Amino acid sequence: MANPIxxxxxxxxxxxxxxxxxxxxxARPKRAISPRNVFIYGTLLLVSVYYLLPLYVMIxxxxxxxxEIRLGNIFAPPVEVTFxxxxxxxxxxxxxxxxxxxxxxxxNSVRITVPSVVLSIAIASVNGYALANWRFKGADFFFTVLIxxxxxxxxxxxxxxxxxxxELGLFGSLWGLVLVHSIFGMxxxxxxxxxxxxxxxxxxxxxxxxxxAGFWGIYFKIxxxxxxxxxxxxxxxxxxxxxxxxxxxxxxxxxxxYPMTVQLNNIVNSVQGVKEYNVNMAxxxxxxxxxxxxxxxxxxxxxxxxxAGAVKG
Amino acid sequence: xxxxxxxxxxRNLTAKIAAIPMILTxxxxxxxxxAWTVVYSFTNSKLLPRAKFVGLDQYERLWGTHRWVxxxxxxxxxxxxxxxxxxxxxxxxAALMDQKIRFENTFRTIILYPFALSFIVTGLVWQWLxxxxxxxxxxxxxxxWVSFNFDPLYNADIVIFGVLIAGIWQGSGLIMxxxxxxxxxxxxxxxxxxxxxxIPLWKTxxxIVIPMLRPVFITTLVLxxxxxxxxxxxxxxxxxGGPGIASEVPAKYVYDYMFQGQNLGQGFAASTMMLLAVLxxxxxxxxxxxxxxKRG
Numbered sequence: 012m013a014n015p016i017x018x019x020x021x022x023x024x025x026x027x028x029x030x031x032x033x034x035x036x037x038a039r040p041k042r043a044i045s046p047r048n049v050f051i052y053g054t055l056l057l058v059s060v061y062y063l064l065p066l067y068v069m070i071x072x073x074x075x076x077x078x079e080i081r082l083g084n085i086f087a088p089p090v091e092v093t094f095x096x097x098x099x100x101x102x103x104x105x106x107x108x109x110x111x112x113x114x115x116x117x118x119n120s121v122r123i124t125v126p127s128v129v130l131s132i133a134i135a136s137v138n139g140y141a142l143a144n145w146r147f148k149g150a151d152f153f154f155t156v157l158i159x160x161x162x163x164x165x166x167x168x169x170x171x172x173x174x175x176x177x178e179l180g181l182f183g184s185l186w187g188l189v190l191v192h193s194i195f196g197m198x199x200x201x202x203x204x205x206x207x208x209x210x211x212x213x214x215x216x217x218x219x220x221x222x223x224a225g226f227w228g229i230y231f232k233i234x235x236x237x238x239x240x241x242x243x244x245x246x247x248x249x250x251x252x253x254x255x256x257x258x259x260x261x262x263x264x265x266x267x268x269y270p271m272t273v274q275l276n277n278i279v280n281s282v283q284g285v286k287e288y289n290v291n292m293a294x295x296x297x298x299x300x301x302x303x304x305x306x307x308x309x310x311x312x313x314x315x316x317x318x319a320g321a322v323k324g
Numbered sequence: 325x326x327x328x329x330x331x332x333x334x335r336n337l338t339a340k341i342a343a344i345p346m347i348l349t350x351x352x353x354x355x356x357x358x359a360w361t362v363v364y365s366f367t368n369s370k371l372l373p374r375a376k377f378v379g380l381d382q383y384e385r386l387w388g389t390h391r392w393v394x395x396x397x398x399x400x401x402x403x404x405x406x407x408x409x410x411x412x413x414x415x416x417x418a419a420l421m422d423q424k425i426r427f428e429n430t431f432r433t434i435i436l437y438p439f440a441l442s443f444i445v446t447g448l449v450w451q452w453l454x455x456x457x458x459x460x461x462x463x464x465x466x467x468x469w470v471s472f473n474f475d476p477l478y479n480a481d482i483v484i485f486g487v488l489i490a491g492i493w494q495g496s497g498l499i500m501x502x503x504x505x506x507x508x509x510x511x512x513x514x515x516x517x518x519x520x521x522x523i524p525l526w527k528t529x530x531x532i533v534i535p536m537l538r539p540v541f542i543t544t545l546v547l548x549x550x551x552x553x554x555x556x557x558x559x560x561x562x563x564x565g566g567p568g569i570a571s572e573v574p575a576k577y578v579y580d581y582m583f584q585g586q587n588l589g590q591g592f593a594a595s596t597m598m599l600l601a602v603l604x605x606x607x608x609x610x611x612x613x614x615x616x617x618k619r620g
Binding site: 051052054055058059061062063064065066068069072080081084085086134137138140141142145146147150153154156157159160161162163164165166167168169170171172174175194197201225226227251254255256257258261262272275276279280288291292295298299302303305306307310313314317318 | 335336338339340342343345346347349350351352353354355356357358360361362364373417420421423425429431432433434435436437438439440441442443444445448449450451452453455458459460462463466493497498501502505546550553554556557560561564574575578579582583588591592594595596598599602606610
């Protein structure tokens with residue numbers, strides 16, 4: 012139910028425009044503090060605490076020194092704020108013999124994510140365009156296989172792809188992983204682009220055809236400029252997806268090109284050495300920072316992106 | 325494009341060429357790769373794939389392995405709990421958010437943000453929160469409840485529920501968003517009609533709205549299921565399968581046998597079983613959604 016203030020505003024607006032309708036109209040205004048509201052907001056606030064708590068604990072832990080962590084409680088804010096764990100996590104934390112910190116994993120992830128996003132979106136947008144506007148015989152079959160592929164457990168395809176990458180000479184390299192991400196990003200992105208391009212008015216496409224534009228001409232001059240929002244949605248899906256990937260990173264790359272998630276897990280779950288919880292939490296936040304920034308900046312577009320995954324073809 | 329049309333194959337040629345990556349992916353990787361794995365699951369491949377067929381040996385070994393049975397049990401417990409909880413939590417939250425509340429965007433942002441994080445980050449955070457000596461348990465104990473006992477990550481009996489808490493935290497926001505989109509699609513007149521007829525709110529939800537949201541529920545169900553079967557990163561980060569083998573899952577079994585145990589055949593057989601599990605859910609769904617006749 013709308014709150015009383017906005018209700019009275021709308022009532023006033025109605026009153027001025029339609030003077031002949033007198034007397035109170037619309038739903039009966041509700042009190043702001045009703046048992047119903049207390050229940051709704053109470054529940055949502057409680058739920059919000061559950062969702063926010065881990066983030067809060069991550070941040071406060073990463074700002075404490077180890078002695079304080081051992082003695083205190085994990086929910087307490089730091090008595091003495093220190094950024095040392097962040098510096099250590101970024102620059103000197105060890106995985107095995109390597110002590111360069113997370114920075115290496117971070118740059119690996121950047122070098123993996125950027126080409127993966129570009130390549131997969133380029134492929135998927137052309138696929139979607141061909142499926143939506145240049146339907147050819149058999150296209151539906153390939154598309155159906157592609158969509159089903161999105162549900163097949165990755166584990167089934169792990170080893171055949173190892174063989175494939177070995178044949179191509181890409182196994183263990185960054186580019187091999189880029190290719191894998193492009194392959195597994197294809198179903199959802201192709202679906203996204205196909206659905207979007209299908210909604211573009213056909214007259215536009217036909218007019219361009221009459222004017223002599225071909226496959227690529229229409230794609231670059233008409234479809235691409237018209238569909239920037241959907242490209243942004245696709246970028247959001249891919250950036251978070253590729254950045255957060257762990258399985259492909261651990262299977263298809265070697266230690267020196269491990270993406271950030273793999274390196275993070277190796278740092279935190281290493282068995283040797285004393286556990287430094289503050290460094291671990293700083294490292295965890297740093298790894299989560301990129302998708303979190305994408306999430307908070309993109310807002311509604313992020314929601315649109317994940318909803319696209321649930322829309323049936 | 326050529327002005328004459330000599331052959332059907334050359335019609336739409338550019339489009340076909342442009343679709344080659346998709347065709348290759350669909351046929352070579354998805355179809356071919358899956359078939360390859362299924363075929364090689366009947367061989368006794370060890371370090372390298374070898375085409376020496378041994379029938380169902382790998383499957384017999386698989387089901388005779390204690391670790392695999394534990395993995396399947398864990399996946400069942402995790403799967404059923406996660407399915408029920410995320411559907412219930414997701415729906416209740418969506419219903420609450422649908423009451424024309426203020427700060428809807430803020431609440432949605434808060435509930436959905438864990439979904440942007442990776443399972444590795446999720447697992448590590450909850451590993452820390454559930455740390456028995458310094459985490460939640462110690463806080464409650466030092467607050468006065470000395471006998472409070474909650475150490476799922478160190479207790480083989482309940483470790484999978486420790487993972488479940490983290491999994492729900494990460495994934496329920498997505499379900500809420502999908503459910504909310506479904507609820508927003510329900511016509512205002514339905515609510516009005518139910519109110520005019522004096523049907524209590526909860527009855528409206530249970531007997532009118534939920535049946536109307538059936539497609540949303542089914543789609544969500546399929547999404548959650550295919551996600552559950554893949555459960556891997558979270559386990560690796562949060563428990564590494566421990567204590568002992570108490571929180572092993574099939575996806576981890578596959579990885580360990582394929583890439584560490586050098587027992588490819590076992591890995592192939594296990595992944596084929598995973599495929600089977602997904603197909604059992606997907607095929608009826610696909611039949612309902614795309615195939616068959618229109619539902620009345």
